[in-house]
Amino acid sequence: MKVFQHVHDLGDLATALREAQDIKHDRFQYQHLGRNKTALLIFFNNSLRTRLSTQKAAMNLGMNVIVLDVNQGAWKLETERGVVMDGDKSEHLLEAIPVMGSYCDVIGVRSFATFESRKDDYEEKILNQFIRYSGRPVFFMESATVHPLQAFADLITIEEYWAQRQPTAGRQRPKVVLTWAPHPKALPQAVPNSFAEWMRAADVDFVVTHPEGYELDPKFVGDARVEYDQRKAFEGADFIYAKNWSCPGVTRPEDYGKVLSKDRSWTVDAAHMALTNNAFFMHCLPVRRNMIVSDDVIEAPTSIVIPEAANREISAQVVLKRMLETL
Numbered sequence: 001m002k003v004f005q006h007v008h009d010l011g012d013l014a015t016a017l018r019e020a021q022d023i024k025h026d027r028f029q030y031q032h033l034g035r036n037k038t039a040l041l042i043f044f045n046n047s048l049r050t051r052l053s054t055q056k057a058a059m060n061l062g063m064n065v066i067v068l069d070v071n072q073g074a075w076k077l078e079t080e081r082g083v084v085m086d087g088d089k090s091e092h093l094l095e096a097i098p099v100m101g102s103y104c105d106v107i108g109v110r111s112f113a114t115f116e117s118r119k120d121d122y123e124e125k126i127l128n129q130f131i132r133y134s135g136r137p138v139f140f141m142e143s144a145t146v147h148p149l150q151a152f153a154d155l156i157t158i159e160e161y162w163a164q165r166q167p168t169a170g171r172q173r174p175k176v177v178l179t180w181a182p183h184p185k186a187l188p189q190a191v192p193n194s195f196a197e198w199m200r201a202a203d204v205d206f207v208v209t210h211p212e213g214y215e216l217d218p219k220f221v222g223d224a225r226v227e228y229d230q231r232k233a234f235e236g237a238d239f240i241y242a243k244n245w246s247c248p249g250v251t252r253p254e255d256y257g258k259v260l261s262k263d264r265s266w267t268v269d270a271a272h273m274a275l276t277n278n279a280f281f282m283h284c285l286p287v288r289r290n291m292i293v294s295d296d297v298i299e300a301p302t303s304i305v306i307p308e309a310a311n312r313e314i315s316a317q318v319v320l321k322r323m324l325e326t327l
């Protein structure tokens, strides 16, 4: 695997999910693959889970790991070609990327949407330069539009917890609901975009609910069912996946990246969960309590946010293993 960005990069999803369980069963069985290989993890933005789980996954595979927080200690990088660099940026991405590539075998990059230009964000201007100029396999650790390591971990988690419920549920497929929830600041669409993309590829009954104006890009949400009435969407759900996102600018491009609503009636609380089929609660974390989800819901036995985060190690390890196998 040379690029990990979309669900189709994994090929057959059932095979990838089996590989995840094989790794989870014994996460140190592929140590030989990573011997004398180096993973470089580049962060343009903050991270707790991605930083730790990806390092752990690389170490499980016997790899060496280098982590760089670009904005702390490295030179400030110019990303636009053709500018006269007489400001505060000392180095251009066009030199920095091949230099970074020369010190490693695989590169992971986190670079969030800047919301300055919908076109630049949705064309993945930064990550595509890493793919083009690093000379290395590149995996996305949350880019402007996608967070595939998260969505893969989410799918692994849904499969595991549905296996507990399915025998008595009398249904083959779980109902999975992605719900928008309020947040004080403008957040990217990467997590819901990837979640929608991956759920459409998985064997689940998928519903998205959000206030009007928050329609996700059709590239990711496709023809998934959208239900504007959150309560109706929650009825009979087996999994509730909460996330805030800012305006994707699909219907009104001028609103791209804006906070259109802070309506706390969308906060997932016990009354919301009572509408579901005793659903499991999921969130990628970090989460703002009592904005996105109430204390009691996130602390309930049906909250699976911690095992969900733990599965980030597994999703990262499948991806790194696939990259090592094709070096």
Ligand code: AN0
Pocket (backbone or CB within 6 Å): 142, 187, 188, 189, 190, 191, 284, 285, 286
């Ligand atoms: C980020 C986001 O919403 O994309 C990272 C989530 C994994 N969240 C924040 O910036 C709070």
Ligand code: CP
Pocket (backbone or CB within 6 Å): 046, 047, 048, 049, 050, 051, 142, 150, 284, 285, 286
């Ligand atoms: N879920 C997730 O990617 O968390 P971090 O931003 O802490 O890496």
